Amino acid sequence: MRETLAEWRPVIDEAIADLVPREIDADYLATFFGEPTYEYDPDSIQRALSAPLWELLDRGGKRWRAVLFLVFIEAFGEDPAEYLPYACIPEILHNGTIIVDDVEDEASIRRGKPALHHIYGQDVALNAGNAMYFLPLKVLTEDPGDLPAERRLAAYEMLMYELNRTHLGQGMDICWHNESDPEITTEQYLEMCACKTGCLGRIVARLAAIITGQPDDVERAVARYTELTSIAFQIGDDILDVEHSLGRAGDFGKEFGNDIREGKRTLLVIHAIQESDPERARRLQAILSADTNTDAEIHEALSIIEDAGSVADAREHALELAAEARAAIDGLEFDDETTRKLHEFTEFVIDREE
Amino acid sequence: MRETLAEWRPVIDEAIADLVPREIDADYLATFFGEPTYEYDPDSIQRALSAPLWELLDRGGKRWRAVLFLVFIEAFGEDPAEYLPYACIPEILHNGTIIVDDVEDEASIRRGKPALHHIYGQDVALNAGNAMYFLPLKVLTEDPGDLPAERRLAAYEMLMYELNRTHLGQGMDICWHNESDPEITTEQYLEMCACKTGCLGRIVARLAAIITGQPDDVERAVARYTELTSIAFQIGDDILDVEHSLGRAGDFGKEFGNDIREGKRTLLVIHAIQESDPERARRLQAILSADTNTDAEIHEALSIIEDAGSVADAREHALELAAEARAAIDGLEFDDETTRKLHEFTEFVIDREE
Numbered sequence: 001m002r003e004t005l006a007e008w009r010p011v012i013d014e015a016i017a018d019l020v021p022r023e024i025d026a027d028y029l030a031t032f033f034g035e036p037t038y039e040y041d042p043d044s045i046q047r048a049l050s051a052p053l054w055e056l057l058d059r060g061g062k063r064w065r066a067v068l069f070l071v072f073i074e075a076f077g078e079d080p081a082e083y084l085p086y087a088c089i090p091e092i093l094h095n096g097t098i099i100v101d102d103v104e105d106e107a108s109i110r111r112g113k114p115a116l117h118h119i120y121g122q123d124v125a126l127n128a129g130n131a132m133y134f135l136p137l138k139v140l141t142e143d144p145g146d147l148p149a150e151r152r153l154a155a156y157e158m159l160m161y162e163l164n165r166t167h168l169g170q171g172m173d174i175c176w177h178n179e180s181d182p183e184i185t186t187e188q189y190l191e192m193c194a195c196k197t198g199c200l201g202r203i204v205a206r207l208a209a210i211i212t213g214q215p216d217d218v219e220r221a222v223a224r225y226t227e228l229t230s231i232a233f234q235i236g237d238d239i240l241d242v243e244h245s246l247g248r249a250g251d252f253g254k255e256f257g258n259d260i261r262e263g264k265r266t267l268l269v270i271h272a273i274q275e276s277d278p279e280r281a282r283r284l285q286a287i288l289s290a291d292t293n294t295d296a297e298i299h300e301a302l303s304i305i306e307d308a309g310s311v312a313d314a315r316e317h318a319l320e321l322a323a324e325a326r327a328a329i330d331g332l333e334f335d336d337e338t339t340r341k342l343h344e345f346t347e348f349v350i351d352r353e354e
Numbered sequence: 355m356r357e358t359l360a361e362w363r364p365v366i367d368e369a370i371a372d373l374v375p376r377e378i379d380a381d382y383l384a385t386f387f388g389e390p391t392y393e394y395d396p397d398s399i400q401r402a403l404s405a406p407l408w409e410l411l412d413r414g415g416k417r418w419r420a421v422l423f424l425v426f427i428e429a430f431g432e433d434p435a436e437y438l439p440y441a442c443i444p445e446i447l448h449n450g451t452i453i454v455d456d457v458e459d460e461a462s463i464r465r466g467k468p469a470l471h472h473i474y475g476q477d478v479a480l481n482a483g484n485a486m487y488f489l490p491l492k493v494l495t496e497d498p499g500d501l502p503a504e505r506r507l508a509a510y511e512m513l514m515y516e517l518n519r520t521h522l523g524q525g526m527d528i529c530w531h532n533e534s535d536p537e538i539t540t541e542q543y544l545e546m547c548a549c550k551t552g553c554l555g556r557i558v559a560r561l562a563a564i565i566t567g568q569p570d571d572v573e574r575a576v577a578r579y580t581e582l583t584s585i586a587f588q589i590g591d592d593i594l595d596v597e598h599s600l601g602r603a604g605d606f607g608k609e610f611g612n613d614i615r616e617g618k619r620t621l622l623v624i625h626a627i628q629e630s631d632p633e634r635a636r637r638l639q640a641i642l643s644a645d646t647n648t649d650a651e652i653h654e655a656l657s658i659i660e661d662a663g664s665v666a667d668a669r670e671h672a673l674e675l676a677a678e679a680r681a682a683i684d685g686l687e688f689d690d691e692t693t694r695k696l697h698e699f700t701e702f703v704i705d706r707e708e
Contacts, residue, residue, distance in 0.1 A: 029522070033515075033518055033519055033522055034515060034519065036545050036548070037544070037545060037548040037552070037581065038541040038542070038544040038545040038548060039539065039541035039542050039545050040522070040526075040542070040545055041526050041529075041538070041542045041545070041546075044525060044526045044529035044530060044536075045522055045525050045526060045529075047529050048524075048525030048526065048528060048529050049521075049522075049525055100480065100484065103457075103476070103480065104476065104477035104480050104481060105477065106476075121532060122457070122458065122460075123458035123459065123528045123531070123532070124525075124528055124529065124532070126454065126457065126458050126480070127458060127521060127524050127525050127528055128525070130454065130484065130487070130521060131518070131521035131522075131525065133484070133487065134514060134517045134518045134521060135518060135521075137514045138514050138515070138518055140511075140514075141511045141514055141515070149503065149504060149507055150503060152507055152511075153503055153506055153507040153510070156507070156510040156511075157494075157495045157506075157510075160488060160491045160492050160494075160495055161387075161388060161492070161495070163488045164387055164485070164488045164489060164492055165387055165388065167403075167481060167484060167485035167488060167489075168383070168387055168394070168399055168403075168485075170402075170481050171398060171399050171402030171403055171478075171481050171482070171485065172394075172395050172398045172399060172402065174402060174477045174478055174481055175395075175398035175399075175401050175402050175478065176398060177477070178475060178477070178478070182398075184395070185393065187392040187393035188392070188393050188394070188395045190391070190392040191390050191391060191392040191393050191394055191395070192395075194390075194391040194392060198391070227391065
């Protein structure tokens with residue numbers, strides 16, 4: 001199997017292009033979506049679906065969900081090359097959530113360029129993002145792996161379970177942004193991450209386990225591994241946003257002080273509010289709750305977070321989660337090479353620079 | 355079976371409340387969505403999901419998708435009361451698309467009150483709408499009808515087929531709004547309706563056929579019936595928007611000249627552009643393409659549409675579709691009572707006042 005993420009990207013992108021070509025025509029539409037009752041307009045579907053999807057994919061993204069899926073496929077003794085269409089499922093879902101989240105958060109920048117709704121309009125961006133929730137799930141119906149019916153059903157039921165919880169997580173996160181003084185426990189923050197980020201990770205692992213017919217305990221173990229790794233990834237993201245804003249990390253592809261502007265209640269914020277003296281804690285809450293912030297206010301919030309030792313605390317949390325993730329797959333009899341890759345991955349999610 | 359839509363509404367709403375209670379607590383979340391990994395925040399999920407959903411449902415809506423589903427269930431010889439949770443699937447999906455469409459179209463009014471994103475914020479409204487795409491599909495996993503696995507799989511595959519085409523239809527519609535001079539054929543307009551509105555109708559019929567185990571030709575016939583009826587419903591909607599704006603119909607729950615403000619290319623608009631003299635056709639295009647319109651411009655556009663005889667033409671199209679819908683189920687051996695209901699329904703969608 002290819003070794004680095006960079007080597008995999010063109011292979012994954014080719015598989016995605018088989019599902020959503022860069023140039024859409026009437027033949028593709030009839031084949032993939034079914035014969036029209038009257039007459040499709042391929043030109044508008046090109047602009048409504050294919051253009052936004054490829055604009056986002058061509059900007060970058062690590063495709064780690066697809067690659068991790070293929071690592072599991074290989075670990076389960078199957079040939080990754082035969083399961084490429086399935087690897088696209090979590091990848092397209094993830095990119096769909098990015099487009100929708102950016103509309104919800106009114107983000108201006110994504111992967112170093114204007115967020116998609118600023119280029120295509122909110123209506124086109126949103127519909128493309130939503131289409132990307134359903135489009136990849138057709139792979140199971142197309143059934144390129146010639147799977148038994150019970151595995152296809154199990155995959156659909158798993159996807160519905162996880163995609164429902166994804167929206168619970170996003171709902172918790174958004175509601176907290178909008179409140180002036182939300183009382184959030186660390187456990188609730190971790191649950192939000194487990195739902196919002198973890199469920200997409202769980203899809204990666206469970207899909208690989210289900211379509212290759214693994215026993216339930218193996219499916220549960222790899223689901224737990226990716227859930228915990230995804231939570232660590234989310235905390236890594238929160239740390240990166242602060243580090244980047246403090247000028248200590250590379251180009252993150254987002255605005256300076258992005259999370260603070262959005263009023264996000266991250267693990268760092270929850271910790272800083274608990275650990276700072278009451279006056280500074282109130283000040284941090286006030287900055288997060290304001291509709292707009294000056295750069296000076298962003299710097300002030302960052303100082304409060306830094307002085308409380310919240311970056312170090314979050315890092316420690318992430319490292320613990322990564323250790324738990326590694327422990328979750330300890331009982332599985334993976335070969336050394338797989339175990340090495342899966343262990344390395346739990347480190348990568350925390351120590352990445354972008 | 356209950357006779358009128360008004361009699362059914364409380365029964366349907368009770369079944370929806372079993373899926374999404376008005377008051378959400380930790381027990382419900384653990385039962386419906388699965389045990390949390392850490393700890394849910396029921397209070398924020400109440401505000402993010404249950405509040406917007408019930409705000410929209412309590413404003414009205416005819417629940418005809420749920421009722422039509424139950425008419426089919428009874429026609430197939432089963433007891434409607436046993437299939438109420440499944441009747442909620444198309445109804446919740448439909449209300450989810452309303453919330454999302456209103457964000458995409460930047461609508462201000464829905465069912466006579468502010469559109470949901472004006473009350474809850476765009477982020478909460480959107481996430482609630484999207485959650486309503488996945489939440490009802492869990493009914494198939496919950497499996498209250500104790501269905502054979504192959505029917506559950508067929509239902510999931512059908513839903514993925516139809517929900518994919520729904521997004522194609524919305525994509526075509528949105529792209530046309532955004533263009534200054536889109537060239538749209540009547541066939542493409544009908545396809546947009548077949549995808550955007552028809553697919554949700556097809557879900558109603560196909561779901562009833564699949565879960566009661568009907569043969570393929572019966573499923574195809576009822577799907578065709580609801581697809582055609584839904585297109586007629588959409589054309590009826592377009593006519594109502596014009597009639598209401600001309601002061602000839604009752605309160606439609608939307609703004610005066612709503613479709614013209616949005617730049618919608620309806621069947622009436624396509625006809626008026628084809629039939630008007632070139633100068634007036636260009637003027638109609640210009641008004642539809644403008645970012646904002648004065649009331650005088652709306653009146654001018656309505657006059658061009660009226661003078662071209664486009665209302666009468668659209669009505670004729672809708673009546674033809676209704677006749678085709680009735681013909682689609684002619685070969686099925688439904689009892690007289692069912693046939694009467696299904697025939698009446700094709701008239702209701704065109705002649706309704708709101």
